[in-house]
Amino acid sequence: MGKRTRAEKIFGPFEKIYDLEQIDPEELPVLSDKKKSLVMNLQAGVKKLLLKNLLPLKFFEERMEFLGACAITGDEISSGVIPVDKFERQWRDETGRVYQFFSSRADSVERVFAGLAIKLK
Numbered sequence: 001m002g003k004r005t006r007a008e009k010i011f012g013p014f015e016k017i018y019d020l021e022q023i024d025p026e027e028l029p030v031l032s033d034k035k036k037s038l039v040m041n042l043q044a045g046v047k048k049l050l051l052k053n054l055l056p057l058k059f060f061e062e063r064m065e066f067l068g069a070c071a072i073t074g075d076e077i078s079s080g081v082i083p084v085d086k087f088e089r090q091w092r093d094e095t096g097r098v099y100q101f102f103s104s105r106a107d108s109v110e111r112v113f114a115g116l117a118i119k120l121k
């Protein structure tokens with residue numbers, strides 16, 4: 001079971017899916033649209049924002065009215081060897097800050113690994 005499958009199991013089918021690997025994060029609404037939405041690949045959105053010299057945490061904070069009502073998934077990118085490349089380290093750090101921001105506000109947080117959901121909050 002992947003992250004999207006797990007989210008659909010919990011919340012049912014989504015009316016709108018925003019895959020940040022496929023779209024520009026700036027396409028995310030600022031205001032709630034009242035649709036059951038999934039935002040996928042948060043880590044890709046963070047990277048795209050950094051490449052535009054935007055502050056990811058500030059960007060997502062400004063969209064909390066919309067994002068606060070969404071299911072959000074992202075890949076773990078902070079395990080393993082620390083990258084030598086300065087940008088790759090920054091991406092890891094900023095992604096971690098964004099995950100902490102959302103996790104602190106979420107009703108529940110799960111880690112899906114090897115097809116298993118592990119409840120963190």
